[in-house]
Amino acid sequence: MDHSTTSGDSATETGSAGTVQERPATGAVPPDPTVPGGDGASTRLPAAFHRLWTAAVVSGLGDGLRYTALPLLAASVSRAPGDVAAVTVAGMLPWLLFGLFVGVLADRVDRRTLMWTTDLVRGVVVAAFAVLLVVGEPSIPLIVAFAFAVGCAQVVFDTAAGAFLPAVVNPAQLGAANGRLMAAQVLTSQFIGPPIAGLVFAFSVAWLFAVDAFTFVLAAVLVLTIRVPRREPGADGAGVGRDVIEGLRWLNRHRVLRDQSVIYGAMALVSGALLGIFVLYVNDHLGLGSLGYGLLMACFALGNVAVAPLVPRLRARWGDRAALTTAVLVVILTLTSLALLPTPVVAGLSLFLFGAAAMTWMxxxxxxxxxxxxxxxxxxxxxxxxxxxxxxxxxxALAAGVTATLIGIRPMLAAGAALVAVVAVAFRAGLGSQAAVDEHVGKDPAGA
Structure with missing residues (x-):
């Protein structure tokens, strides 16, 4: 399917001197007025999206295998908590080290090319790791280095993929496309991948990573075959540091998106705290064992999967303000419920609703x-x-360990609910409706 690289919509862009310039928005598929539903309201997504969705399913399965296998492999080598935690930290660290610079890369090169080449590189790296497991004994430094390398590639792929979707679907189909993509990724990475990983890990660790490598190669082939116009580089030759500052300045000047990022940071902080100590909450306050913990965590993932396809409809019916405000209120309510009513039923329902609210926000x-x-x-x-x-x-997660030690787990959860409430009120522009967001289009975002 061939698509034009421009649409009739316009967007604002901060120029190198900090002024706002009107320019056509590029990368989005324009509506076809000759086709019923061609105004973008149609839910029938193009063939290019289905290839992207299939690639997300395949790579999500590989992610589920790897995310489960790496801590198991680390624990089989060392029982020291610091060694096992180092593997998880190594996978997250690239976002903090390189995230902003990778954003510049994704704006300078063709994103589809960046995605399939990164997946191909990941496939080679994971395959090489599988070979090393066959010919030698794994060590914590090797596992940490591998987690860091794959994490670096994950930053590149995820950044490019997040900016690539508007080139594949009509603007009005973005909500439906995002909902289906996120639901597929959660389903494969959190429901299907982990139990398979547990079974295959007991049989052969090397084969598990070999399958993971194959999923990356297959995803690379699928992305490579997506037919969209090649994107021309958007950089004007400025230095990387200047490009980074330009992006940060634009986000800071756009009040709605800036406030959304702050609220998101608060919810991510609280989510990390909840998941970081939840196993202790399950043991100490619910009196459940490992099976109960696993079932409750499944409730969280089930909330993600159940609501993701529904969010575009909720957004269309309620509007952005109501959808985002509801998501924040549900987060506050579930944290409060966990703090005040520590029972298995309340915990299961709260985790389900928390997952649904988090997915709605995303x-x-x-x-x-x-x-x-x-x-x-x-x-x-x-x-x-x-x-x-x-x-x-x-x-x-780190703050949860300190805070729960000082004041207890349940008071810590109540404090988390209060933190989200305070941040949401202080940065309430981030809960703005689509109409409020649209006011920024075509004018200086700092003026809102």
């Missing part, structure tokens, strides 16, 4: 960014937003 805000941010800046804004979440999540 689908709506990702779609708003893709609709609103100029194509030439989308990679940098996307990487900044994701870096906030990946930075806040482990910090929340």
């Amino acid at each position: 689908v709506v805000t990702v779609t708003v960014r893709q609709e609103l941010v100029p194509d030439a800046l989308l990679g940098r804004v996307t990487s900044t937003y994701r870096m906030i979440g990946f930075g806040a999540n482990p910090l929340g």
